[in-house]
Structures are given as C-alpha cells and as structure tokens.
Amino acid sequence: MSVSATDTPAAQATLRTTTGREAARWVAAHCREVPWLTATAILTTVAGAALQVLPLLLLGRVVDAVVAGGPRSVLVTTGVWMAAAALLGAAATALSTYLVGRLGADLLARLREGAVRAVLAMPSARIEQVGRGDVLSRVGDDVAVLSRGIRTAVPTVFSAGVLVVIATLGMFGLDWRLGLAGAGALPAYAFALRWYLPRSAPLYKQQRAVQADRAQALISGLNGIDTVRAYRLEGAVREKVTTESWRVRELGIEVFRLFGRFVGRENRAEFIGLVLIIVVGYALLEADAATLGEVSAAPLLFHRLFTPLGSIMFTFDEAQKSGASLTRLVGVLGEDAEDRLVGTPADAPAADAPYPVAVKGLTFSYPGTEQPVLQDVDLAIPAGGSLALVGATGAGKSTLAALIAGIGTPQAGSVRIGGTDLAGLDEAGARALVSILTQETHVFSGPLADDLRLAAPQATDAELADALRTVGADGWVDALPAGLHTPVGEGGERLDVTKVAQIALARLLLARSPVVVLDESTAEAGSEGAAELERAVLAACAGRTTLFVAHRLTQAMAADRIAVLDAGRVVEHGTHKELVALGGRYAQLWRAWREGSQDTAWARPTRSRAGDPRTPKGR
Incomplete structure (x- = not known):
C-alpha cells in the first residue's frame, strides 16, 4: 500500500530514535553474548598500542646509554628489541582491527535482522503514518552508513x-x-569535544531525518509518475524534491563547517601540550631532575599521540554518522506494537462468496495535522460489484483505500465488510476479509511454490497451478526448469515486471478474501504483456467485491461505478458515461487524462502500442 506524498501530512511522525546511552547499552549487552571475541579484541588492541609505544621508551634508553658512554652492544640489543616490538605491534594492531571489525559485523547483522523483523511486525497503519521514506532510510541508508563505519571508523577510533x-x-x-x-x-x-559534541550530534540526527524526507519525496513521485504526468504535477513534485535536496545540501555544508572548526580547536590543544612538555623538560634538565633520554622520549611520545588523535578527528565525522544511524536502528527495535482487538469475525464469509462494503461518515486525519484527509465519506459497493476511486493527487484516494483494507483507524465513521466493523479486528482478521494489492509487488528468494504459499501456506501444488492458470502465468511457469519448484528472485530465475505482477495476482487468488483493493496494481500495463496483465486482473477479481484506485482513468471505465474524490470528499458518483455527460469534476479529469496520455505517448512512443489499455480512443 502506498500513500502519495500529498496524501500524507507535511510534518509526519517518524519511527522512534533512541538515546546514545540506550544504544550503548544495547551494544554492551550484545558484546556480553560473545565474551571471548570481545575480550580478545580488547586485549589485542591494548597489546598493539603498548608495543607501538615501547620503541619510543627504548629510544630514551639509547640516548641515556650514549650520554653515559655505554658499549655499542646496547645499541644493537635495543635495536633488536625495537624492531621486534614494531613487528609484533603491527601484527597485534592488524589482528585487533580484524577482531573489532568481526565483532562489529556480528552486531550489525543482529541489528539489521532485528530492525527488519521489527518493521515487518509493525502494523501497516504505522508504516503509512511515518512514511516509507523513513522506514527505507533506516533499513537501507542507516544500515549502509553503520556498515561503513564499522569497517573503517569504529576500529580506527577504538584502537586510536x-x-x-x-x-x-x-x-x-x-x-x-x-x-x-x-x-x-x-x-x-x-x-574542544565539549564544544563539538552537543552541536554535532543533533546535526547528524537532523541530517539523517532530512535524507529520509528526501527519500520519501522521491519514492512518492516515482511511484505515481503516470499520475503526476497525467495531471501536470511535474513542477510541484520537482519543487518538493528540489526543496528536500537543498535541505540535505545545506545541512551537509553546516556539518562540514562545524567539523572544520573542531579540527582547529584540536590543533590548538596539540600545540599547548607540546609547548608544555618542552618547557617542563627543559626545566627538569636544568635542575638535573630528569635524564636527557627521558626528556627526549616525552615529546616523541606526545608527538606519537598526533597520529591517533588525527585519525580520531578525521574519522570522527564517520563515527558520528554511525552513532546517529545506530540510535535510529536501535530505536526501531523499541517500536511499540499497536494495541488492537484480536480476533476474526464469527460469521466469516465462505471462501468465494462476495461481500458488500459500506463506508459511513468516514473522517480521517494524520497525526499532527488539523485538516482531515477524508471528511464525512459515504460509499457503498454491492456484493460482487466494483467501484473505482478517482481524483487528483492528494484527493485522499490511497488513504481511503488503506482504511477500507483495514490499514489505520478513522477518527469518525466506520468501514463495514458485511456486518463486520474493521475497527474491531486486528490485521490478521482484516486480511481474512480484505486483500490489498499495489504496484509494490515483490518476489522473495526461493522456490516459486514457497513464494506463492505466502498467501496460502496449506495450498497444494494443484491449487497453486490453478491460480497461475487463472492469471495466465501457467505457460511461462511450465517452461521453468523445475516448474513450481524453480528458485526465483535473488540467486534464481529473474522475472520481468509482468511475471512478478502475475505472481502477486496469483497470491491474491490464493488468499481467497471476499473483498479486494487494488491500488495502482497495473502500473506496468504499458510494458510488454500489458493486455495479458489487464485480463489477469479481471480474472483475479471475478466474483469478488472490488475497489480500484484508478490512477489511470481507463481503469475506471471497467468498474461498475465511479466515485470522484476532491479534497477528501466524494463530490461525484456514477458510471463513466454519466459522469462524463455531467460535465463536472470527473469530466475535467477525463479530459486532462486524455491530453496527458497523448503527451506521454508522444514522449515515449515505444510504450503506446496496439492493445495498450492506456491508449485513448481515437488515437
């Protein structure tokens, strides 16, 4: 299910972001689960650091031996020890880097799996509330940032x-x-750190949030590209993406400027320390309170700090980004499940029996907004009938479709499937009555039969084959090397968009819910296999109560009746011919759609072909 960018409020709620302290507790708890790996990583890091410092201490001994007129053998012996320490230190440092990286990779794998599991377990309403941009940026961008940080910044900062x-x-x-x-x-x-950290941490969190907003704007615009072109909204969508991109750019510049000021403060700290050591060393030599070797080794040791401190500074930016991503991912793990009544209706309909849909006084607002997306909507779809929802982007079509599918709870009014109010069901109960299909179809890695059984775990091979035959997919499935048992998806047979859509429609059939909601489910109807895909949709919905969200108005013509939404209200209702003859809002949309389809066809002639249901009559 996808809600367009303009269906959602400008200021959306977001998934939970935890505190740095809570994220640190999560990391510490998981480190305790692998005590040997954690202890070995710490010990090798300490050993590597000590062995890197040892040659500098030995160099002080060499200076004192030379001043005291000691034998040359001291130089040879000390040189051997220095070389051995350098080699062992390099080996220990390399081992510690590997172990820290392995420990980090293990933690990242657990965190990634937990975050994905948490997202999959969230109610669909919560996903719609926060927007897919926030969700995808966490399980995608944040995981990538943290992975990069674990490979580079985390081992560097820890060892340094x-x-x-x-x-x-x-x-x-x-x-x-x-x-x-x-x-x-x-x-x-x-x-320097006290000045930098309070300023940088909020900036990095804000940067990640702004990147999520940009992702949401891009995804919404791309998913609804045909609608955007048809209703001439390219400028508005482009302006929104541009605005979000400029916000990302401005924050990036601000972060870089702040980091540059931090580096300047760090350089001043190094200057202060080196001057103090030289002055104190000179005073100790003059007072004969320290040897020349000790005084010589001290600046070298302090200078030895420059490299690790420089490494920390130049990777601190990446470490901060990783920390911000860590708090966002751990925050996902703490998302509370939505409390809803659990249960399915006692009078659940028979598998293939149609069921009426009644929407009464439906009003819905997104959290944090005053203006309702839907206002006092009344609709009725008779058992076995079909209704198409049309309207400009932002009219509330996808939001209404989601509520009819049981995703979300209205502030007022009700959605009833037969005699059952969806507000009294959990998502499992709602799915028993209503199935929703969007253009965001997925093929999961594994045998095709397992992919289909996601909708019906107990289905036999014969039932799977029958569903595929109904949607016209039996021909290419029979041609697969192992038929139903052929691996598909990642690492298996690569399927084109038409075949993926047919698999989704076959799942819709196998689910056997009496009501189906299709939101832009035939978005690829202009590609190869368009006519077959349209026939598959009609076959999958035959005998079932159907709601179409018609992003292409040619889809609306196939429905029994059409409801026109404008600013969250039903402003017209009737058949296609009735509404065109009325000359109202639908007639305006129809004219805009025909003109937009013609413009799109001329711009992309390869997508307009005989049999393409989007090609306007008279072309």
Missing part, C-alpha cells in the same frame, strides 16, 4: 583511543611531571 591512553601512561612512566605537562593538553581537548 587505546593508543592515546597507553602513550599518556608512558609519559607518566618517564616522569610524573612530564606526564602532567602532557596531560595539560587534556583540558583543551576536553573543551
């Missing part, structure tokens, strides 16, 4: 942070006064 601690302890090991001098830079670092 450990190295900073070890190098600081090494300075204290040389002389506590040198250690204090180096630590004198810490307040400057702390002030």
Whole structure:
C-alpha cells in the first residue's frame, strides 16, 4: 500500500530514535553474548598500542646509554628489541582491527535482522503514518552508513583511543611531571569535544531525518509518475524534491563547517601540550631532575599521540554518522506494537462468496495535522460489484483505500465488510476479509511454490497451478526448469515486471478474501504483456467485491461505478458515461487524462502500442 506524498501530512511522525546511552547499552549487552571475541579484541588492541609505544621508551634508553658512554652492544640489543616490538605491534594492531571489525559485523547483522523483523511486525497503519521514506532510510541508508563505519571508523577510533591512553601512561612512566605537562593538553581537548559534541550530534540526527524526507519525496513521485504526468504535477513534485535536496545540501555544508572548526580547536590543544612538555623538560634538565633520554622520549611520545588523535578527528565525522544511524536502528527495535482487538469475525464469509462494503461518515486525519484527509465519506459497493476511486493527487484516494483494507483507524465513521466493523479486528482478521494489492509487488528468494504459499501456506501444488492458470502465468511457469519448484528472485530465475505482477495476482487468488483493493496494481500495463496483465486482473477479481484506485482513468471505465474524490470528499458518483455527460469534476479529469496520455505517448512512443489499455480512443 502506498500513500502519495500529498496524501500524507507535511510534518509526519517518524519511527522512534533512541538515546546514545540506550544504544550503548544495547551494544554492551550484545558484546556480553560473545565474551571471548570481545575480550580478545580488547586485549589485542591494548597489546598493539603498548608495543607501538615501547620503541619510543627504548629510544630514551639509547640516548641515556650514549650520554653515559655505554658499549655499542646496547645499541644493537635495543635495536633488536625495537624492531621486534614494531613487528609484533603491527601484527597485534592488524589482528585487533580484524577482531573489532568481526565483532562489529556480528552486531550489525543482529541489528539489521532485528530492525527488519521489527518493521515487518509493525502494523501497516504505522508504516503509512511515518512514511516509507523513513522506514527505507533506516533499513537501507542507516544500515549502509553503520556498515561503513564499522569497517573503517569504529576500529580506527577504538584502537586510536587505546593508543592515546597507553602513550599518556608512558609519559607518566618517564616522569610524573612530564606526564602532567602532557596531560595539560587534556583540558583543551576536553573543551574542544565539549564544544563539538552537543552541536554535532543533533546535526547528524537532523541530517539523517532530512535524507529520509528526501527519500520519501522521491519514492512518492516515482511511484505515481503516470499520475503526476497525467495531471501536470511535474513542477510541484520537482519543487518538493528540489526543496528536500537543498535541505540535505545545506545541512551537509553546516556539518562540514562545524567539523572544520573542531579540527582547529584540536590543533590548538596539540600545540599547548607540546609547548608544555618542552618547557617542563627543559626545566627538569636544568635542575638535573630528569635524564636527557627521558626528556627526549616525552615529546616523541606526545608527538606519537598526533597520529591517533588525527585519525580520531578525521574519522570522527564517520563515527558520528554511525552513532546517529545506530540510535535510529536501535530505536526501531523499541517500536511499540499497536494495541488492537484480536480476533476474526464469527460469521466469516465462505471462501468465494462476495461481500458488500459500506463506508459511513468516514473522517480521517494524520497525526499532527488539523485538516482531515477524508471528511464525512459515504460509499457503498454491492456484493460482487466494483467501484473505482478517482481524483487528483492528494484527493485522499490511497488513504481511503488503506482504511477500507483495514490499514489505520478513522477518527469518525466506520468501514463495514458485511456486518463486520474493521475497527474491531486486528490485521490478521482484516486480511481474512480484505486483500490489498499495489504496484509494490515483490518476489522473495526461493522456490516459486514457497513464494506463492505466502498467501496460502496449506495450498497444494494443484491449487497453486490453478491460480497461475487463472492469471495466465501457467505457460511461462511450465517452461521453468523445475516448474513450481524453480528458485526465483535473488540467486534464481529473474522475472520481468509482468511475471512478478502475475505472481502477486496469483497470491491474491490464493488468499481467497471476499473483498479486494487494488491500488495502482497495473502500473506496468504499458510494458510488454500489458493486455495479458489487464485480463489477469479481471480474472483475479471475478466474483469478488472490488475497489480500484484508478490512477489511470481507463481503469475506471471497467468498474461498475465511479466515485470522484476532491479534497477528501466524494463530490461525484456514477458510471463513466454519466459522469462524463455531467460535465463536472470527473469530466475535467477525463479530459486532462486524455491530453496527458497523448503527451506521454508522444514522449515515449515505444510504450503506446496496439492493445495498450492506456491508449485513448481515437488515437
């Protein structure tokens, strides 16, 4: 089910975003589930950092040996130890990077699976409320950002942070006064972070949210491209996408500018620390309170901090993005399930029996908006009859279709299937009465039979074959290497859009619900196999009460009656001929549709062909 961008409010609710503390608790809890991997990653990181610092400490010993006139063998021995430490340190660092990455990948896999599971378990109304852009950006973009961060930023920041601690302890090991001098830079670092973090974290969260809004604008415009072209709304959709894209751009510039100021503060902190160490070291030498080797090693140790600190700074941007994505993904796991009454009607209709639909006084508003999307809508579809909903984009067609399918709860009025009010059912109960089919059809990886049994788990192979035959898919299915048991989808047979639509229609048949709602379900009718697809739709809906959301007005002509929505109200109702003769809103839409179809056909001549149901009469 897809609600157009203009059907949804400008300021939508979004999925939950958790706090950084809660996200950290989630990570810590999952690290405890793999204690050996976690402990080994930490130990190898500490060992690698210590081995990187050891050569600098040994270099101080070399200086003192030279000053004291020690034997040359000290240089050889110390050189061997320094080389061994460098090699072992490199090996330990590489191992720790691998282990941290493996630990992160394991956590990401659990998080990704949990987030997808949580999204699939959400009520459809919740998905419609927040918008698919927010949902897709979390299970898509946020997962990608976090995956990139786990491969690069997280191991770098963790190992660099450990190295900073070890190098600081090494300075204290040389002389506590040198250690204090180096630590004198810490307040400057702390002030820089204290200035940066409160400003950057909200910006990154806002950036992810704005990217979700842009995704929603793009998806809505692309899904309804034929409607947009027919009703000449290209400018409005383009303006919305442009506006959202500029918001993403402006936030990106602001984030980069803020990070540049943070780098400047970090450089000042390094300057302060290095000056303090040199001044204190010189004073200690003058007072004969420290050796030349110790004083020489201290600046080198502090300078050794520059590389890890620089790595932290230059990857902190990616780490912040990863942290923002982590809070959004963990937030999805905490989404509360919608509380609804559970149960199916006691007088559930027979499998193939048609059932009337009655909509009375239906009013619906999205959360956070005052203007209703639907206002006092009354509709009736007789048992076995069909009704087409038409209207300009934003009229409320998809929203009304969703409510009739049991997705969402109106603020006033009711939707009754026979004698059953959908408000008293959970989604399983609603699906027993109503099936909804949109253009967003999917083929899941695995045998074709398993894909079809998503709608009817107990269906036999014979029943699957009968459903495929009804929608005209038996020919190409029989030609598959293993027939019904041929793997399809990712890693299997690649199916074109017409075949995918036929599979969706076969699922619709297998579900056996007495009422069906089709929202832009034949969006690919202009492609190869258009006529077969239209016939498959009619075959799948035969004998069932049907609601069409007619994004192409030629679909409306096939329905028994047509209801015209305008600004959330039913303004006209009748047959196609009656409404055209009336000369009202439907007649205007029909003229606009014919002109839009002609323009589209001239722009894309390969999609207008004999038998294409979108080709206007008289062409």
